[in-house]
Structures are given as structure tokens and as C-alpha cells.
Amino acid sequence: MTNSIAEIEDAACVFIIGSNTSTSHPLIARRVLRAKEKGAKLLVADPRAIQMSHFADVAVNQRLGSDVALLNGMMHLILKNGWEDRDFIKARTEGFEELKETVAAYTPQRVQEISGVSPADLEKMSEIYATRRPATLLYTMGITQHTTGVDNVKSVCNLAMLTGNVGVASSGVNPLRGQNNVQGACDMGGLPNVFPGYQQVANPEANAKFTKAWGRPLPDKPGRTLPDMITAMSEGKLKALYVIGENPKLSDPDANHLKHAFNNLELLIVQDLFLSETAQGAHVVLPAASSAEKDGTFTNTERRCMRLRQAIKPLGNCLPDWEIASRLATAMGYPMSYRNAEEIFREMAALTPSYAGMSYERLGIDGLHWPCPTADHPGTKFLHPVQFTRGLGKFHAVQYQDPRELPDAEYPYYLTTGRMFAHYHTGTMTRVSPALDREQPTGYVEINPQDAFKLKVREGEVLVISSPRGRIEAPAKISPEMLPGNLFLPIHFGENPTNVLTNSEALDPLAKIPEFKVSKARVEKLVE
């Protein structure tokens, strides 16, 4: 997030696009409702009529994968009506002329043809977002999990910059991170191209710095992303995989293809709390301590680094992940001897400029927002107040492109995926929780009442959903939240493994994110 969670309350407009906020981030949804109570206008754009849509001043259901067209259409109207922030554009940005030229073609009529959003709604949304400032924009995987994921993100940034909604309190472009420490995993260099603090492995200076600190020559060629690793596994180029706290066999696209790739491995090491689907196929399984059983820090979606404290002893013979990693490194001939998590934090902070001013003592209970470069720096609530990381903010003129798959005669439905309120990811943590299991014990396929009528299917009857990759079964959940011709499957259930249907070849060319949010599918009633 460019801004922090508390700031949402004081926005004059909140625009939610591609985020089922009340389900996936309930305590952020609370801030949105607070903002409404204080007089903010709420805009919600989502292919489903989600709970937040019912609270919205304007709610639209854009067709799956049509976000670029919708956002370009908003910018078209903002420019046509002179609602843009000319001072901000002049002082802080570049590339405005190209953007203007591109969005000129996105007339309300054309946007309606692509996205199904009416010109009247588009006009209302554009006016509210551009004229009620500060406006904050919230999004999640509904924006990113597309072959055009990067284009979608560029488009939301364009919209925020066009209206001067960056670098000001309660504004900004705010991706809500889905996992407790996904921000931290990225910050710590858990990516193929960067060291901690986004220092490029290919940059000779950064590489020399870490080579010196770690006492070993380090590779300078960026490595493989997760989808590339899976391709390399099926081609027999990647022989060993070390998986920590992750269940790719259920979470990654095209499960059947994935099974084949995993079978090719000579060594699969899985480090986890549970014997997940992925761990079951491992050669060796290392039992890890849970977050209640160790010290350390997490960095949340607003870049706030916070301490967790050990509450109880690790269960059985479990060890914290840092201790397992240290022991394994030592066994490999690279001695690591950290006495506690704090020692590792100090080593990391000394090498990572955005964390350099942090210490366990300073973090206390509330934590600190990065960047926090020095020991007397108070942390940074919102980014880019004076200039962007690269200097001027660049408008990227983006043309709309269809998702990789559109429905056809054989597969006439749109299929999309997401979370349920009581569950989390592949369910390894939530499905073993009695209270959460009682709330939502099974998966389902959500379908519009008209479609259910056509299929002569009643609530709870089993449907067979198929795509070019495979087929699964799931009980029908008939719901007016779905548009006709659209299906929704939650991602949490091994017995209705949604990712048998999704496409591992439809990736964003730059971010390599799979297009989980749009597949084509067929649906039939199960004939026994």
C-alpha cells in the first residue's frame, strides 16, 4: 500500500476494484465502513455483487477481465469533463500526452460493449472518484491475477495520478496483501531477481555488497519464478525443490500438469506445520514451529513491521523455520549459528536500507512502517509525498486486451476463483480449526439462479465443472451475486480442487502471475 490502513477512514472517496474486502480483509472493510459513516462515497467495481457492493454509492459488475477498458473509460470521462489535476500532472508526472491519446478511444459506448458497464454508471463513478478528494483506491487479486495483471495495475496507477491522488494522506494506490507476510517475503528478497530491500542481484554493486557480507560468490543472473520452476521441473531441468510453508499442489494452476512436474523431481523437501497435499509427495518432511511458538517479525500490507513473540514451546520436535535453515546450512558446510531471531534481524537490517533504522526495541508493540532508514526516523505512513521512486511518475498508456480465454460453444461459461470468509488459501490452517470448519464445511460452485434454472439444478445438487484442463465436481450454490454465465469456485478445498480447471499457460508476460480469475468452463448436472 502507498498509504496506511488507518488513513482509509478519512478518505472522501473509497474505490474498491477487484477486492472482496469484507471476506478477505474484514478489518480493512471496517475502515471503509467507518469512512462511509464520516461521509465518504463508496465505489465498488467487481464482476460479482459482493457484500461491499450493497454498501456502495455506485456498484458495477464489469465483465471478467475488462478492468483496463473500465479504467480507461473513467479516465476518458475525467479528461472530457476537465476533472483531472493539472498541477499534479504538470509537476509530478510524464507521459500524459500518450495516455490522453490512448484513453480518447475509450468512449462510454465502447466501454459498455467491452465491460457491460452502463455509460450512466461510468459517468457517476468518474465524477465521484475525480472530484471527491482525497480518494483512496483498494484492490487485490481481482486486479492482478490476469494475463493483463501488470496492465491492470498500471491503469489504476494512471487513474490515481491523473487525479492527484498519490502522495497525500488518505489517498493512494493500495493493494491489500493476502498473506500475513507476503510483503515481508518480498522485502526480504524472496524473489528471483532481488536481494533484501529490492537490491538487484544483477547490479554489480549490490552483488558485491552481499558477496562480502555472506562470504561466498553469489550468482548475478536472475533465477526462475515459481511458474518457470514448474516448467523446468516438467522438462527435467529442475531436480530438487525445497518448499517452505506452501502447498503448491493445491494452490497452483493446472493441477494435473503440476502432478507430472512434481513426479519428475529427484528430491522434494517440504517444511510445514501439516502434512499438506504437497508434503505427502515429499522425500523428506521437516516439521516447523507455528507463529505462536517463535519470535520474529511480520510486515503487513501497509509496510508495518511488527514483532511476534513466542507464547508457547514448539510442539513435539518442531523447530522454528530459522533454526531449521541454520542447521541445514551448517550440514551443507556453511556454518550458521544464530542464537535467536533478533540476531538475524540485526544482520538483515544492516544490509537493507528500508529497514536499517529498525530494531526489536524500537518496534515495540505497534511496529514501524518502512522506509525507516535511520535509528531516529519515525517510519513512513504514506509514500511519494514529494516525488516518486523514479523521480517523475510515469503514465503508461495501456490498451485493453481480452483475457487469454473467452467462453466459446464448447465451454460457454466464465469461471472465476477466490476466497470464502472462514477459510484461508488451501485450507491447511483453517480446515483443521473446528470453529471455522463448522462455519463453512464444504466447497461449492456459485451459479446464477437463471443458469441453475436452465440446468434444472437445485441448491446443493452436484454439478460437474470442466475446462480444457480437467473436470471437478462441486455442490451448487445458487446465488444472485453471480451474473448469468459466470461461475465462482473457492480455492480452499482438496476435494473440489479448483485448480484442476485453471490454466498454467495463461500468465502475465512480466509478472508471471497466472490468470486464476478468468477461465472458460462448461457446467452440467451430475448424472449418477
Added chain:
Amino acid sequence: MYRLVPSVCSYCGTGCGVLFEVLDGQLLKTLPLKTHPVNQGKLCIKGWNLHEFVNSRMRLQSPLLKVNGRFHDVTWNRALQFTAEKLKGIIEKYGPDSVGVLVSAKITNEENYLLQKFARAVVGTNNVDHCARL
């Protein structure tokens, strides 16, 4: 002995402050941290039940090694020796880029730091990624 231990929820990326309620070394319940700047004393259904997965009977408790298709409990030394030898063999035979390490959005910063250091300095590969896209 009864203790309240401040910590952070490990479900979504919001990062709500929690208090773990501990009695005689047993984790009893999860409570919201009243003064926390993120959640201000509130939690969602997952947060209120955070302790349940920690106490689950399904948790792994010992390192497992697969022999002839079946898992067996082994000591840490045995498991780590096996892993280190196998990894070293693969690195020698096929080079460091034949190894991939998936770090995690679920573990701490310290652990992510150490595991990417393990991949880059010990194995010698930049094949490091995690589930950020999922």
C-alpha cells in the same frame, strides 16, 4: 502460570494485533489487542480462532523420511544429513540452478531472509520465489 503474550495474526495481510492467552504452557485462546493501531481491539472470525490451528492434532511433530514409499519418524540429525547429502549430490551433478527454493509468505522476515541467503550463498542459485502471485 497465566500469561498474555502480544503477537500478530498469521492469516491475511492486514496484520491485526492479538494477545495469546497462555495457561501453564498451553495456548488457550486468542484475544484482540485493544490498543493496536491496525485493528483497535477487533478481530475477524479467523483471528478469533487463530489458536485452533496451532493446537491441531493434525500438526506434524517429528521429521519424516520416506523409505519405500512410506514415511517414517526420524531424528533431526538423520533428516538434515539425508537432505544435505542429497542436495549436495544434485548440485554437484547438475549444478546449483537445478535447485529451487520456495520461501514463504507465512514465515517471518528473519526466516525469509535466512532462506534466501541459504539459496543464494549455500546452494548458489537465484531460483528463489514464493506464493506472492497466488
